[in-house]
Amino acid sequence: MEIRPDKIEGVRQDEQQSANRIKQPQQAFGDLLDAEVTKTSDQTKAASTLTPPMANPLLQTQAVSQVQEVESTTESTTNQVEGVLDKWDEYASQLGSSDLKQAYGSLETISDSVSQIKEQNPDMAESDPGLNQVVNELDAMATTERFKFNRGDYI
Numbered sequence: 001m002e003i004r005p006d007k008i009e010g011v012r013q014d015e016q017q018s019a020n021r022i023k024q025p026q027q028a029f030g031d032l033l034d035a036e037v038t039k040t041s042d043q044t045k046a047a048s049t050l051t052p053p054m055a056n057p058l059l060q061t062q063a064v065s066q067v068q069e070v071e072s073t074t075e076s077t078t079n080q081v082e083g084v085l086d087k088w089d090e091y092a093s094q095l096g097s098s099d100l101k102q103a104y105g106s107l108e109t110i111s112d113s114v115s116q117i118k119e120q121n122p123d124m125a126e127s128d129p130g131l132n133q134v135v136n137e138l139d140a141m142a143t144t145e146r147f148k149f150n151r152g153d154y155i
Contacts, residue, residue, distance in 0.1 A: 074128050077121055081131065084113045084138055091145075095154060104149060111142040 087110045094103035117135055118124075124132040148154070 080117050107145055114139045
């Protein structure tokens with residue numbers, strides 16, 4: 001391998017530049033921290049001086065009334081679901097006492113109640129997905145129990 005002086009000069013210049021970069025006076029950590037803190041506090045002050053946009057009070061009252069309607073609908077649906085769960089307890093006790101005619105009647109009532117809840121709240125999936133999932137589970141349980149009952153599992 002042949003070493004040529006013109007190639008060595010290029011490498012020496014690169015080494016000198018990197019050495020100069022390293023030898024530059026460095027700021028202390030405290031100076032950097034102070035600079036960042038003041039920058040952050042200036043941004044916070046600028047953000048806090050912005051005033052909120054003016055809203056139409058009539059639109060605000062409409063929004064509040066819509067929220068109250070949704071809450072009352074959710075509350076009534078929740079009460080209906082609690083009633084269906086009570087009917088499930090009644091159904092389970094009737095199965096345990098071997099009163100199959102009453103148990104089947106309770107199962108029909110449960111199925112009708114779940115169908116009624118679904119009909120009354122067609123947009124429940126968007127408004128309250130958790131409650132919608134519970135109602136879907138109740139519907140699946142009612143369908144499964146009806147199938148098991150008709151198959152003769154409880155005779």
